Amino acid sequence: MLKLPPSLSRLINELSKLPGIGPKSAQRLAFYLLKKDNVEIMTLSESVKDIRKDINFCDECHNMAEQNPCSVCADSSRNHQLICVVEEPLDALALDRTGSFKGVFHVLGGVLSPIDGVGAEQLQIASLIDRVAKLNVQEIIVATNPTLEGETTAMHIAKLLKDSPVKITRIARGLPMGGDLEYADEVTLSRALEGRREF
Secondary structure (H helix, E strand, O other), rough: OOOHHHHHHHHHHHOOHHHOOOOHHHHHHHHHHHHOHHHHHHHHHHHHHHHHHEEEEOOOOOOEEOOOOOOHHHOOOOOOEEEEEEOHHHHHHHHOOOOOOEEEEHHHHHHHHOHHHEEEHHHHHHHHHHHHHOOOOOOEOOOOOHHHHHHHHHHHHHHHHOOOOEEEOOOOOOOOOOHHHHHHHHHHHHHHHHHHOOO
């Protein structure tokens, strides 16, 4: 019976551990890499090694960075009294890409999820509270995802900060551009109505 060489099997096994990569995708990737020349394989290998060596997390906002503090926290032109709280680094990246947010970020590192064993102590919530006190923050924008866990996390943060003078806001939820009302669910429509603003 024909078997894959052990080194190829190991690669397929490791690739299949990546999120969104099943056994078939891992196989395709492994065979793709097998066709590449040594220079390309070494470049990929070095890049993977470098992220473990070069990427750390900012002590202030907990976003990924190659320097500490990160480039956003170190930027004096940004409004440090305006903090946008997000779940993960990719959320901060997406919001910053819009160009419309000029404050700083705070990455929680996830959301409250008791069923998965994630409590407030596993997240960067305590450091957010410390930051609010230390930086004389004027507004916290909570930008967690519109999931049950995201909403629970947002409410928990609001509850912890309710006695502080900081203004706490939540990003508006609603309909995407080009979306049809008839296909939207009730929660999305409710959020769209709540997030309405004057022309």
